[in-house]
Every structure is written in C-alpha cells, then in structure tokens.
Amino acid sequence: MKKNRGWLGGILLCLFLTSCQTVPVTGRTQLHLVPSGQILAMSSQAYENFLSEQEVIRGTAEARMVDRVGQRISLAVERYLDEQGLSHELSGYRWEFNLVKGDDVNAWAMPGGKVVVYTGMLPVARDETGLAVVMGHEIAHVAAKHGNERMSQALLTQMGGMAFAAALSERPQQTQRLFMAAYGLGAQVGILLRYSRLQESEADHLGLIFMAMAGYDPRAAVPFWERMAMESKRPGAPAFLSTHPPSDARIANIRALLPEAMEYYEK
DSSP states (O other): OOOHHHHHHHHHHHHHHHSSEEETTTEEEEEEESHHHHHHHHHHHHHHHHHSSSOOOOHHHHHHHHHHHHHHHHHHHHHHHHHHTGGGTTOOOOOOEEEESSSOOOOEEETTTTTEGGGGGGGHHHHHHHHHHHHHHHHHHHTTTTHHHHHHHHHHHHHHTTOOOHHHHHSSSHHHHHHHHTTOOOOTTOOOOOOOOHHHHHHHHHHHHHHHTTTTGGGGGHHHHHHHHHHTTSSOOOTTHHHHHOOOHHHHHHHHHHHHHHHHOOO
C-alpha cells in the first residue's frame, strides 16, 4: 500500500512540475492540467450555448456601456501583457462583452475573452467606473487563468489526476460540470467553485491595474466593494458573492493596492 501511495505521489509530482505556469504581477506558480486549445474550444461553445438560452440586451445605452468598458479593459490587458512579454497568453482570444437580462447581481468572464454582465449588477455598479471595477476584476481572473487552476485542482481531487482528454472522453458529463463550475456557470448545474482567497487577491490586484490603464479611476473599487458587502447582508445574497466574498480585510487590501494602481491611472 505504501508503495502504491509513493508511486501515485511521484506521478502527481511529475504532473505538477510539468504543468506549472506563473501568474502575472504576483509571480505565483499555479497548476495547469488543461491544454489552452481545449479550454478555448469548450469556452466558446459554452458561451454560445449560454447566450442562446438568455435574453441578451443589445442596442441600449447600458449594453453599449458594457461593450465600451469591456473594449477599453481588454485593450489594457493586451497592452499590459505585451509590456510583460506575455502576449502569447492571449493567443486565440476573441473578446465578446454581452449584457444579459437577469436580476442576479452577477458578472463573469471565460477564457478567450467571453464576458457576461447581468442587468442586476448595474444598479450596484451605479456608473461606468463602477462597472469597470467588476469587469476588470472578472477579466483579471481570466488573465490569471484562475479557472484553469480551479479545474486542474478538481481533476486532481475528483478524478485522481486523470488527464483532461481522458476525463472528457471517459466521464464527459462530470468533466463538463467541472468546467462550468470552474468558469462561473456553476449555478446552471447546481455547484459553484469558490475562488480561493489568494485568487481573489490576485484578481483584485490585476483588476485595479487593468481598469486604471483603461482610464478608469481605481479608487472607485472601494465604494463598489462596500456596496457589495451591503448586498451580502440581504436575504438571498447574490450568487456573485458566493465566489467573491467581500470583507473588511479585502477592502483594506484594495486600499493598500491603490497607490500602485494610481500610478497606472495617472500616466
């Protein structure tokens, strides 16, 4: 039995050492077991399927605002990664920004630059800069490849380290559920993977930089998360808060990050 455990540990260590990548800004090493090409293909298909089942708002001032904010932040992401010599990280991306009708105070982003904002988020965002806070944060999760990391961890814990291609072939339904949960669509399948505190901190950090580079005042992040904290105290708290829990410590951390973000805003 000990031999078997040692053999499995050796296999997992090899997987870890050959599947590591680095998060921009923080330099943290993270595990990626899912090939980028497969992630992008699944993301594009899942996004199309989702939109086909929703009421997508087009042509309104609010829809144009969502697209405008998304376009500005995506250009900032591209510029930032280019300056870091990481342009290849966005290979295959085709940015899309859609406003979907729904009371949920929610927004999410998927690999390939597929972004959704629910109309229920707009009253909490209040204005374009508030919207840039949440969209910058969600796009930061994608830029940092947190979804791939969460799905890789799920493959290890729930499928014993099975390769993604094998999991997709042998357990397609379970693999699809893990994918949907990892990328913020878990509400559709009854599960929702929570971002770790470390991932949230990274998304806050990157999100502030991205919105600042896009010309939005990053100081708006503090009142936005304070409003989200108020939302969390109401009955039936937004689904967004189950994976992005606001806290006094988090808001304090955002305040501490503002001087750096302001340097990008003031350039």
